[in-house]
Amino acid sequence: MLTIKAEQLGKKYRKEWIFRHVNVTLTAGTSYTFVGPNGSGKSTLLQLLSGSLPLTEGKLSYTEQGKELEADDWFRKVSIAAPYLELVEELTLNELLLFHQTFKPFKNNLSPDDVAERLLLSHARHKEIKYFSSGMKQRVKLGLAFFSQSPVVILDEPTSNLDRQGAAWYLEQVQQLSPDQLLLIGSNQPEEYTFCSNVLDVTQWK
Ligand SMILES: Nc1ncnc2c1ncn2[C@@H]1O[C@H](COP(=O)(O)OP(=O)(O)OP(=O)(O)O)[C@@H](O)[C@H]1O
Numbered sequence: 001m002l003t004i005k006a007e008q009l010g011k012k013y014r015k016e017w018i019f020r021h022v023n024v025t026l027t028a029g030t031s032y033t034f035v036g037p038n039g040s041g042k043s044t045l046l047q048l049l050s051g052s053l054p055l056t057e058g059k060l061s062y063t064e065q066g067k068e069l070e071a072d073d074w075f076r077k078v079s080i081a082a083p084y085l086e087l088v089e090e091l092t093l094n095e096l097l098l099f100h101q102t103f104k105p106f107k108n109n110l111s112p113d114d115v116a117e118r119l120l121l122s123h124a125r126h127k128e129i130k131y132f133s134s135g136m137k138q139r140v141k142l143g144l145a146f147f148s149q150s151p152v153v154i155l156d157e158p159t160s161n162l163d164r165q166g167a168a169w170y171l172e173q174v175q176q177l178s179p180d181q182l183l184l185i186g187s188n189q190p191e192e193y194t195f196c197s198n199v200l201d202v203t204q205w206k
Pocket residue numbers: 013014018036037038039040041042043044045186188
């Protein structure tokens with residue numbers, strides 16, 4: 001089981017502190033949603049917690065089975081779907097899934113074809129991602145996070161660009177994540193996190 005611990009975490013852009021003194025311990029087996037108005041820092045905090053953005057102050061640690069992990073290894077543990085992270089648009093869906101599984105295998109021995117089916121995109125396996133609609137791309141991003149073998153799953157604005165059917169698909173899949181995974185969500189849409197028992201308002205750290 002993986003735990004992410006933030007101690008006195010702070011982030012400043014130029015002269016503006018986005019937040020300070022964030023002290024949280026996030027433990028696998030449950031989910032946490034960070035909420036707050038536009039510009040309050042949800043995406044920034046998720047990127048810090050994923051280890052993909054440098055801290056201005058404080059300490060972040062990842063612990064698995066009681067052993068603290070090296071920062072260089074964190075990225076192997078995390079799958080993240082976010083509007084600012086782009087897919088490789090020149091690849092077909094099939095090529096993208098094949099490429100992805102070479103560095104992050106899919107869970108339960110799912111093949112790229114199985115994943116395409118679960119994305120409800122079997123018909124588009126041989127289409128280049130650049131020709132996908134924004135909702136189809138969002139489903140691919142979410143699917144890579146849902147179906148990869150990752151102890152930590154981070155979803156920022158998960159239902160952006162999804163229609164009602166896509167939003168229902170998201171809710172069904174997100175609740176099927178394994179009980180030993182740690183799920184972090186950034187959202188200001190309550191219907192995205194109705195199932196989540198830990199809702200943290202980022203404005204508390206202003
Ligand atoms: N690279 C950057 N350089 C300077 N300021 C930044 C940068 N990235 C984010 N910010 C600022 O940090 C603050 C928090 O932005 P962030 O995107 O984390 O908010 P958010 O809560 O996710 O917003 P939204 O709900 O609109 O997605 C904003 O004031 C934003 O302008």
